[in-house]
Amino acid sequence: MSNLLQQPLAILVIEDDPGDFGLVQAYLRLAGLVPGDKTETVVWAKTLAESIAAAGHGTPDIVLLDLSLPDSSGLATVQAMRAALPDAPIVVLTGHDEKTLAVAALESGAQDFLVKGQFDHDALGRAIRHARVRGQLEQGLAHSNRLYAALSMCNQAIVRCTDENELLLQVCRIAVEFAGMKMAWVGFVDEATRQVRPVTSFGAGTEYLGSIEVSVNADSPFGHGPTGTAFREDQPVWCQDFVHDPITAPWHEGGIRFGWAASASLPLHRDNAVIGVFNLYANEIDAFNEAARKLLFEMSTDISFALDNFVREAERRRALAVVLRERDFSQSALDSLPGLFYLIDEQGRFLRWNKNLENVSGYRAEEISRMSPLDFVGETDTAPIAEVVKQVYEQGEVLVEAEFLAKDRTRTPYLFTGKRWLFDGIPCMMGMGIDITQLRKANEQIQWLSYFDPLTGLANQSLLSDRFNHALSMAQRDQRALTLIVLDLDHFKNINDTLGRHIGDALLVEVARRIQLVVRDEDTVSRQGGDEFVLLMPTTDAGGAAHVAEKMLETIGTNYQIEAHELMITPSIGIAIYPTDGADFEALSKNADVAMYRAKQDGRNCYRFFATEMQTRSTRTLQLESALRRALERDQLALHYQPQMSLQDGRIIGAEALLRWRHPEFGMVSPAEFIPIAEVSGQILQIGEWVLRTAARQMKVWINAGLDSADAGDAKSAPMVMAVNLSVVQFRHPRLTEQVMRILDEEGLPPHYLELELTEGVALSDPVGAIAVMNALHANGIRMSIDDFGTGYSSLSYLKRFKVYKLKIDQSFVRDLTDDPEDKAIVSAIISMARSLGLQTIAEGVETEGQLAFLRENGCDEVQGYYFSKPLPAEEFEAFLRNVGAPGAAS
Secondary structure, three states: OHHHHHOOOOEEEEOOOHHHHHHHHHHHHHOOOOOOOOHHHEEEEOOHHHHHHHHOOOOOOEEEEEOEEOOEEOHHHHHHHHHHOOOOOEEEEEOOOOHHHHHHHHHOOOOEEEEOOOOOHHHHHHHHHHHHHHHHHHHHHHHHHHHHHHHHHHHHHHHHOOOHHHHHHHHHHHHHHOOOOOEEEEEEEOOOOOEEEEEEEEEOOHHHHHOOOOEOOOOOOOOOOHHHHHHHHOOOEEEOOOOOOHHHHHHHHHHHHHOOOEEEEEEEEEOOEEEEEEEEEEOOOOOOOHHHHHHHHHHHHHHHHHHHHHHHHHHHHHHHHHHHHHOOOOHHHHHOOOOEEEEEEOOOOEEEEOHHHHHHHOOOHHHHOOOOHHHHEOHHHHHHHHHHHHHHHHHOEEEEEEEEEOOOOOEEEEEEEEEEEEEOOEEEEEEEEEEOHHHHHHHHHHHHHOOEOOOOOOEOHHHHHHHHHHHHHHHHHHOOOEEEEEEEEOOHHHHHHHHOHHHHHHHHHHHHHHHHHHOOOOOEEEEOOOOEEEEEEEOOOHHHHHHHHHHHHHHHOOOEEEOOEEEOOOEEEEEEEEOOOOOOHHHHHHHHHHHHHHHHHOOOOOEEEOOHHHHHHHHHHHHHHHHHOOOOOOOOEEEEEEEEEEOOOOOEEEEEEEEEEEEOOOEEEOHHHHHHHHHHHOOHHHHHHHHHHHHHHHHHHHHHOOOOEOOOOOOOOOEOEEEEEEOHHHHOOOOHHHHHHHHHHHHOOOHHHEEEEEEHHHHHOOHHHHHHHHHHHHHOOOEEEEEEEOOOOOOHHHHOOOOOOEEEEOHHHHOOOOOOHHHHHHHHHHHHHHHHOOOEEEEOOOOOHHHHHHHHHOOOOEEOOOOOOOOEEHHHHHHHHHHHOOOOOOO
């Protein structure tokens, strides 16, 4: 981090929202990427147009890009920035948590992708560092890929071209269009004048060649440049800084005019003698690294090989007639062969073939005579087949699989053979093609059987092992749980022994189908033989495993109709959790087996965890779920109220209603434990309605007692509000607004006395739907706030569209506020951002004078916490109000 402070990055932040920019800027400082006294290194652009203008002043080290801008949105924004700053790494920041969008952004040129609110300053720092490294690697890889593609296309041109001038023009075009050169030209030497005469060229600056003067004489002032030196010394000459190198002085004007920053000159040969030079010009200094030099040298060697071939072509044609006369290829014998027969010359022309080639391809004899082997394969096989043809002449014999492309565009897999065949010293290739359609189908079946159970179609041991290794690496990286479940059918052997194997197999198929109905798409269900199944469940903890096990007991344990037999079967299930029960597949599998046999010992048709504490936790969850169903009717639930204070004048401005559960056996049960259970079981809707009604009724009691305003004697004072939390299940209820208004109407409470608190996860899991619900509640006069702000998604682009008036700063940031500089920076940023959006802030969990002082100094509006009062029953809260001197009294 100290090195970063000494060399601050130039960062371009493209973000139209001031709050988002402030938060990003705070994160950059916390990550050590922007020292406090170097804020000028961060450039802020609010629109795409501003960012493109900023790009014209220099390339930044990193671009942080929002996908939703006033003048551009979506992937078009990424593409526009990539065009404006082709070499700058881009990290996309967006409020949309969609995997497909992330992939599309990366494919459009971004180096990384972060969802707003799902990252902290450490994650932002890692993303920036990784993006810069990845950008450098991608540039190098793209450059190498371009050169490899150019070499491949050059070789294809050599195979296809029948004319020397056509080949040289194609090579120059390939160098520019595919290798990324600015210009390329080939010059041959005039033996009489010793001048290099351009014979073909392509790219920017070809008009300059009309008047260029280049000599190969050492005593000429134009003979010491790269071209003349390469010719005389028969060695490539690499000029890495064209417009400043002394040897290119006569041509500096052209280099500056046409943007030639570096050049390469490679000698070309015919019959082992240098006859000309292949020249290339790049737009970057030091463009020709070792890999590029090697590839371009290979390209020049291939061109020289082609030039030799053109010389030999005439001799080949003359000798061809002799070859065919002297070698007896009986057409009737060739036509009797079962496959495709072909005799092909070194230029890829068909000399002889059998009738099968015509029948299978659909081409007539006169058409085949004008074709090459590459015309019978698809684009993806063109380069491999060209390489194979080349290998025939180098190695003598090859085998290759490829799809044979017929005239009607149908494709058939074939195995092709090629063997070097000499006629009077002239090389040809003779070979056969065999249809391998049935062989491929057999291989695919073998491949399928190697990964899947043939009876049920489930994964087998091999595929399970592969997927486990992948899931384990993800669990280790993300520090998440991983569950392995072993399931064995109780007394299954009795069914096989009494009804026969085919009935047992049919039952296993149906059990497999039912198991797959219970699990997620990302889970793997495997049959290990017999009646044993193994389930791999990534990112699943003990609670999730218990839920799945319960569903499987219910689903598998119902009746089966197999042919004329009505059968009943139950499972015994063992569960092991990574990392507590094992660090690898062998350990987890063994321990899940132990747990499964424990389930059998405990009476079968049940599940057991390997770890006793997991089993205890699962049992307690089930017990709490059952007890919670009777908690309301047995009057075990109650509301406590915690006062909320104004930092401006010390008034009590509100009360937060907090749910409590006292059970006669379990004692006080934490909301953190029973609220998730209520949400999963669906009981939260009934409980949530009770909480809302009870809070509204209590607020009405306080109003009637005159305790609802800052000053009981001042009718103009703002009323105290009742804050009630909504769970995600309640918020998604289709008639939430109607329910809230009905309760307020029945209890006689005006809407402006009620404040509904939503967590960030609730509001932003479906932001479009959340906006509609908030608009409806707001239209009815109900206030809304965002609870636990800073711990969820924090999509500020959506936040400004929400009808909320207050942000509650989560207590995790307040707890160490006096000691932790990161918490101080985050809290300050949240308060500043909220103020810029016209929102109030309230900090929860305030327990010390130091916390209170910091919040007051930084402009926080309201606070609550044990520093003032713990949550109190209604009677004690009312006494608190009266003792303090009503809600308006200073604390």
